Amino acid sequence: MFIQHPEGVLINxxxxxxxxxxxxxxxxxxxxxxxxYTMVYGIVRLINFAHGDVFMVGAFTSFYAIKAMRLHVLxxxxxxxxxxxxxxxxxxxxxxILSMVVCMLLAVVIERVAYKPLRNAPRIAALIxxxxxxFFLEYFSSLPEVFTSNxxxxxxxxxxxxxxxxGVQISNVxxxxxxxxxxxxxxxxxxxxGTKLGKAMxxxxxxxxxARLMGVDVDGVITKTFAIGAALAGAGGVLYxxxxxxxxxxxxxxxxxxxxxxxxxxGIGNLxxxxxxxxxxxxxxxxxxxxxxTPMRDAIAFTILIIVLLIRPTGIFGEPEGExx
Amino acid sequence: MKxxxxxFLGASWLFWVGAIAVYAVIQVLFSTNVITDYMKTVIQxxxxxxxVSLGLNLIYGFNGQFSLGQWGFYAxxxxxxxxxxxxxxxxxxxxxxxxxxxxxxxxxxxxxxxIAFGALLAGLVAYLFxxxxxxxxxxxxxxxxxxxxIVVKVLADNTxxxxxxxxxxxxxxxxxxxxxxxxxWSFFLLVLCIIILRNILHSSTGRAIVSVRENEIAxxxxxxxxxxxxxxxxxxxxxxxxxxxxxxxxxxxxxxxSLFHFIKSFDPMIIVxxxxxxxxxxxxxxAFAWALSLEGLRIILPSGAEAWRYIIYPIGLLLIMLLxxxxxxxxxxxxxxxxxxxxxxxxxxxxxxxETAGQEAG
Numbered sequence: 001m002f003i004q005h006p007e008g009v010l011i012n013x014x015x016x017x018x019x020x021x022x023x024x025x026x027x028x029x030x031x032x033x034x035x036x037y038t039m040v041y042g043i044v045r046l047i048n049f050a051h052g053d054v055f056m057v058g059a060f061t062s063f064y065a066i067k068a069m070r071l072h073v074l075x076x077x078x079x080x081x082x083x084x085x086x087x088x089x090x091x092x093x094x095x096x097i098l099s100m101v102v103c104m105l106l107a108v109v110i111e112r113v114a115y116k117p118l119r120n121a122p123r124i125a126a127l128i129x130x131x132x133x134x135f136f137l138e139y140f141s142s143l144p145e146v147f148t149s150n151x152x153x154x155x156x157x158x159x160x161x162x163x164x165x166x167g168v169q170i171s172n173v174x175x176x177x178x179x180x181x182x183x184x185x186x187x188x189x190x191x192x193x194g195t196k197l198g199k200a201m202x203x204x205x206x207x208x209x210x211a212r213l214m215g216v217d218v219d220g221v222i223t224k225t226f227a228i229g230a231a232l233a234g235a236g237g238v239l240y241x242x243x244x245x246x247x248x249x250x251x252x253x254x255x256x257x258x259x260x261x262x263x264x265x266x267g268i269g270n271l272x273x274x275x276x277x278x279x280x281x282x283x284x285x286x287x288x289x290x291x292x293x294t295p296m297r298d299a300i301a302f303t304i305l306i307i308v309l310l311i312r313p314t315g316i317f318g319e320p321e322g323e324x325x
Numbered sequence: 326m327k328x329x330x331x332x333f334l335g336a337s338w339l340f341w342v343g344a345i346a347v348y349a350v351i352q353v354l355f356s357t358n359v360i361t362d363y364m365k366t367v368i369q370x371x372x373x374x375x376x377v378s379l380g381l382n383l384i385y386g387f388n389g390q391f392s393l394g395q396w397g398f399y400a401x402x403x404x405x406x407x408x409x410x411x412x413x414x415x416x417x418x419x420x421x422x423x424x425x426x427x428x429x430x431x432x433x434x435x436x437x438x439x440i441a442f443g444a445l446l447a448g449l450v451a452y453l454f455x456x457x458x459x460x461x462x463x464x465x466x467x468x469x470x471x472x473x474x475i476v477v478k479v480l481a482d483n484t485x486x487x488x489x490x491x492x493x494x495x496x497x498x499x500x501x502x503x504x505x506x507x508x509x510w511s512f513f514l515l516v517l518c519i520i521i522l523r524n525i526l527h528s529s530t531g532r533a534i535v536s537v538r539e540n541e542i543a544x545x546x547x548x549x550x551x552x553x554x555x556x557x558x559x560x561x562x563x564x565x566x567x568x569x570x571x572x573x574x575x576x577x578x579x580x581x582x583s584l585f586h587f588i589k590s591f592d593p594m595i596i597v598x599x600x601x602x603x604x605x606x607x608x609x610x611x612a613f614a615w616a617l618s619l620e621g622l623r624i625i626l627p628s629g630a631e632a633w634r635y636i637i638y639p640i641g642l643l644l645i646m647l648l649x650x651x652x653x654x655x656x657x658x659x660x661x662x663x664x665x666x667x668x669x670x671x672x673x674x675x676x677x678x679x680e681t682a683g684q685e686a687g
Binding site for chain 2: 045047113114117118121122124125126127128129131132133134135136138139140142143149253257260261264268293295296298299302303305306309310313314
């Protein structure tokens with residue numbers, strides 16, 4: 001089975017640490033996508049298959065912001081007195097914010113056009129629509145007039161530097177991804193558990209009709225949930241593109257699905273679960289790519305999912321399902 | 326209510342006459358070249374999709390288990406049967422001359438053995454996979470089966486490295502499968518599948534299967550072994566998918582792992598939902614409509630605009646779901662397929678279900 005590596009690789013601690021670090025980076029990107037999935041599922045019980053494509057749109061938006069608008073060097077041009085380090089940080093933040101806003105608007109439009117009219121239809125109808133939206137975003141983006149159907153090389157907004165710490169390569173991108181993801185998770189926790197909107201979201205996810213009776217604007221809450229989730233996916237798209245600088249319009253499918261699987265693994269509808277599930281997925285993928293066979297990474301990630309679901313049918317942090325209505 | 330009907334091989338005479346008439350009309354159109362060879366393949370693809378979707382309709386439409394694993398069983402059936410004919414079809418040849426027609430009985434026999442083996446293997450895998458996984462409820466089952474489809478796809482990518490089948494050529498795609506699927510066989514097997522499914526559903530087994538969908542707890546309370554019936558419909562659905570995969574493999578004579586990408590596993594789901602959950606007629610009609618419209622778009626659109634196919638298609642999906650969320654035909658059934666003695670309408674509490682909504686429309 002271990003045909004990829006020379007002998008002795010199994011006991012090489014540096015290599016193991018390298019895989020773990022790479023897995024952490026991937027896992028934190030998954031976490032950003034997965035939080036959006038888990039919130040939307042928690043509230044409307046919809047597997048939003050278009051979420052991965054929103055992630056793709058975020059990556060492409062940042063591509064144009066950098067390539068065509070030169071947004072990342074704008075602060076340096078406007079305020080030449082700023083130190084280059086601060087200027088590029090602000091520029092990158094601007095790129096991320098632009099992608100988040102574009103994704104947010106896109107998600108609101110999708111929600112209004114495709115999901116809202118089907119709120120009272122059978123759930124499968126909304127699922128089919130989500131698949132339709134996903135196809136639409138992919139193939140519409142692949143038109144030569146819109147984006148392109150080929151791979152394009154992404155220009156990173158800042159210089160990627162990597163340091164060797166005890167033989168393990170750690171790049172600044174990895175650190176940024178970890179910091180940004182943790183920041184967003186904390187922000188999201190604050191929104192969900194500390195604000196009025198969060199209270200409304202939790203109420204809506206428990207019982208929509210009752211929440212409506214209590215004066216919660218259910219439709220507004222659902223739209224905002226979609227928007228927040230999409231914004232996180234947009235940020236994830238930019239960070240993913242910086243870490244793996246090669247874009248294609250179909251790039252959202254697999255990360256989107258894996259982020260969803262991560263959400264399920266952790267117990268869907270649970271923010272901490274999505275986070276932990278994403279980290280597990282990232283490790284599973286990187287370690288299986290490293291130690292078993294690269295092509296088996298997807299298969300092993302899903303086998304882990306199936307095994308976890310067999311042991312804990314509602315995920316690691318999930319509460320047991322109630323009686324079927 | 327209990328009208329005795331004249332039946333022949335499990336189906337009413339009228340059904341057989343209709344099926345033979347449809348077969349004959351399309352065969353004449355083929356022979357007179359009204360329908361091109363390309364459209365002939367598309368119609369056969371419609372048969373294949375109808376068989377996969379009928380299997381899924383049994384699992385999801387009639388038994389209520391949200392399964393996305395159908396495409397994995399399809400892949401298993403396709404690869405397994407293709408491998409058998411690839412190895413043995415060239416060695417078996419028994420030419421027969423009946424005067425009015427000549428055919429090779431050996432090739433047909435090996436074809437039937439191969440697709441039967443593919444179907445049974447898919448059914449066996451469905452049984453082994455279903456045993457533990459069917460205990461999960463609702464969406465979790467859907468995700469586990471989706472994972473199954475992805476695992477099968479990864480294995481198909483690596484048939485030559487991880488699995489010991491170098492002739493399947495892994496990610497390069499399997500070539501050299503004999504083209505043994507004919508219009509007769511694809512149509513005949515579809516008719517057979519329809520009859521078997523209808524007869525299952527009209528038996529006490531079928532009523533037990535439907536009761537699991539309607540209310541699993543109540544079914545259990547009535548003494549129905551829900552696990553058994555869930556497994557049964559999952560296995561039959563898997564067999565249908567494997568059979569369709571075998572027919573498909575010998576239709577295009579080329580298998581590529583990208584055909585079994587998990588995105589495609591939504592195709593039977595889309596067909597089943599379009600046709601109407603729990604409607605055999607609807608599934609068959611929707612399968613042909615799906616195959617013909619996707620290929621029809623290829624013909625209608627000017628050359629160079631094929632990319633627009635997948636832009637128009639999702640808009641169509643969206644419109645149909647918005648206008649008819651219960652599917653095009655709802656629970657409507659035609660003629661012989663009509664449910665004759667399902668008594669559950671008597672106990673209808675007025676709760677809207679997909680099934681009754683459609684039946685009232687019919």
